[in-house]
Amino acid sequence: MYSFAIHPLPLPYVLSLDARPLDAIDSVVIHCTELPDMATAREYGERVLYPSGTGNSGHYYIDHDGRIEEYVPPSRVAHHTHGWNARSIGIELANRGRFPDWLDSRHQAMDAPYPDVQIEALIALLQWLGGQVPTLIQIAGHEDLDQAEVPASDDPSIMVRRKLDPGPQFPWPAVLAAVALRRARC
Numbered sequence: 001m002y003s004f005a006i007h008p009l010p011l012p013y014v015l016s017l018d019a020r021p022l023d024a025i026d027s028v029v030i031h032c033t034e035l036p037d038m039a040t041a042r043e044y045g046e047r048v049l050y051p052s053g054t055g056n057s058g059h060y061y062i063d064h065d066g067r068i069e070e071y072v073p074p075s076r077v078a079h080h081t082h083g084w085n086a087r088s089i090g091i092e093l094a095n096r097g098r099f100p101d102w103l104d105s106r107h108q109a110m111d112a113p114y115p116d117v118q119i120e121a122l123i124a125l126l127q128w129l130g131g132q133v134p135t136l137i138q139i140a141g142h143e144d145l146d147q148a149e150v151p152a153s154d155d156p157s158i159m160v161r162r163k164l165d166p167g168p169q170f171p172w173p174a175v176l177a178a179v180a181l182r183r184a185r186c
Contacts, residue, residue: 110167
């Protein structure tokens with residue numbers, strides 16, 4: 001049986017992220033890291049990309065073995081989904097996705113499965129968040145909220161989706177059956 005624990009590992013710039021009240025949050029966005037491992041995900045999360053001294057990151061990261069790491073507390077706005085950051089919690093699942101050829105038209109399949117223990121950890125986290133943030137009402141995949149297309153890296157005449165996560169291997173029916181959230185889509 002899965003043993004629920006959250007390991008706080010705040011990003012170096014976490015105090016530079018905008019603060020928000022928990023009742024401003026109504027959504028959870030599920031992502032996959034599209035990176036080879038958690039160490040690389042951490043490295044990407046620590047990169048400073050904005051004049052504010054912050055970068056792109058989710059709030060929680062769940063490794064293949066079910067370990068949950070908190071990079072940003074829910075009381076801060078993390079940069080994970082354009083247009084949804086102020087109202088959502090971003091949860092990243094370790095999964096290679098399309099790595100390393102994210103935008104190559106020949107490598108758009110997202111066929112890496114999500115281990116059962118990782119999904120059990122996600123469900124436990126979502127249930128816990130429901131108790132911590134009573135205003136949570138909906139859940140979406142990044143792919144549901146960002147449907148932009150961009151030129152493929154191998155052939156600019158071909159358009160590919162910028163975001164496909166969490167992808168076709170994500171078990172939406174099992175997750176939705178276990179939590180009191182409805183699925184949101186654009």
